[in-house]
Amino acid sequence: xxxxxxxxxxxxxxxxxxxxxxxxxxxxxxxxxxxxxxxxxxxxxxxxxxxxxxxxxxxxxxx
Amino acid sequence: xxxxxxxxxxxxxxxxxxxxxxxxxxxxxxxxxxxxxxxxxxxxxxxxxxxxxxxxxxxxxxxxxxxxxxxxxxxxxxxxxxxxxxxxxxxxxxxxxxxxxxxxxxxxxxxxxxxxxxxxxxxxxxxxxxxxxxxxxxxxxxxxxxxxxxxxxxxxxxxxxxxxxxxxxxx
Numbered sequence: 001x002x003x004x005x006x007x008x009x010x011x012x013x014x015x016x017x018x019x020x021x022x023x024x025x026x027x028x029x030x031x032x033x034x035x036x037x038x039x040x041x042x043x044x045x046x047x048x049x050x051x052x053x054x055x056x057x058x059x060x061x062x063x
Numbered sequence: 064x065x066x067x068x069x070x071x072x073x074x075x076x077x078x079x080x081x082x083x084x085x086x087x088x089x090x091x092x093x094x095x096x097x098x099x100x101x102x103x104x105x106x107x108x109x110x111x112x113x114x115x116x117x118x119x120x121x122x123x124x125x126x127x128x129x130x131x132x133x134x135x136x137x138x139x140x141x142x143x144x145x146x147x148x149x150x151x152x153x154x155x156x157x158x159x160x161x162x163x164x165x166x167x168x169x170x171x172x173x174x175x176x177x178x179x180x181x182x183x184x185x186x187x188x189x190x191x192x193x194x195x196x197x198x199x200x201x202x203x204x205x206x207x208x209x210x211x212x213x214x215x216x217x218x219x220x221x222x223x224x225x226x227x228x229x230x231x232x233x234x
Contacts, residue, residue: 021165022166025098025165026098026099026100026165027098027100027101027160027165027166029100029159029160029230030098030099030100030101033100039100041099041100042099044099045098045099
């Protein structure tokens with residue numbers, strides 16, 4: 001399932017996938033896979049993404 | 064004398080490649096790692112490469128050792144099976160962007176593959192032209208290893224180029 005909230009939050013911060021990936025210490029393709037719904041990140045990576053985008057886990061990863 | 068020259072040529076080539084790789088890798092940061100998605104997919108890649116090598120090896124033994132079809136020497140058949148497994152792993156990882164570490168560009172891998180394809184390709188062409196690829200009408204390891212290496216790394220090089228240009232288009 002696509003993670004549109006993540007994509008919207010990244011766009012709101014004017015970050016590219018590459019920039020967000022660098023902030024989280026992962027590859028650009030991993031961020032892309034998460035946004036497309038092709039990969040479920042670990043809680044550790046979820047927290048890193050939330051910190052980079054100033055959002056909570058509920059905001060980005062809970063339905 | 065010929066064998067000594069061939070050995071010396073091989074040693075010189077290995078030294079040249081090692082120096083090129085050292086100089087290129089010296090420029091790269093040392094702290095690059097694989098991220099969690101990459102590790103998971105690489106594990107799947109290792110599994111598929113191993114399974115492919117086992118199946119190819121079993122098929123090679125079945126065909127060659129039982130002399131059902133005199134395709135090749137047993138050594139060459141097992142070497143081909145090993146390279147098929149290696150190429151399976153490499154192509155699987157390359158096409159899923161998990162071959163290189165986070166932030167690693169992989170330019171030197173492209174150069175290295177190109178050098179291997181070129182050097183082994185030239186050796187293979189020479190062996191085909193002078194007929195040393197066959198021994199008593201059967202391909203042998205010593206006659207065909209250059210050809211197998213050249214073809215294997217050509218497949219890997221093509222996969223690297225496809226991902227490089229597809230990745231640039233994605234961005």
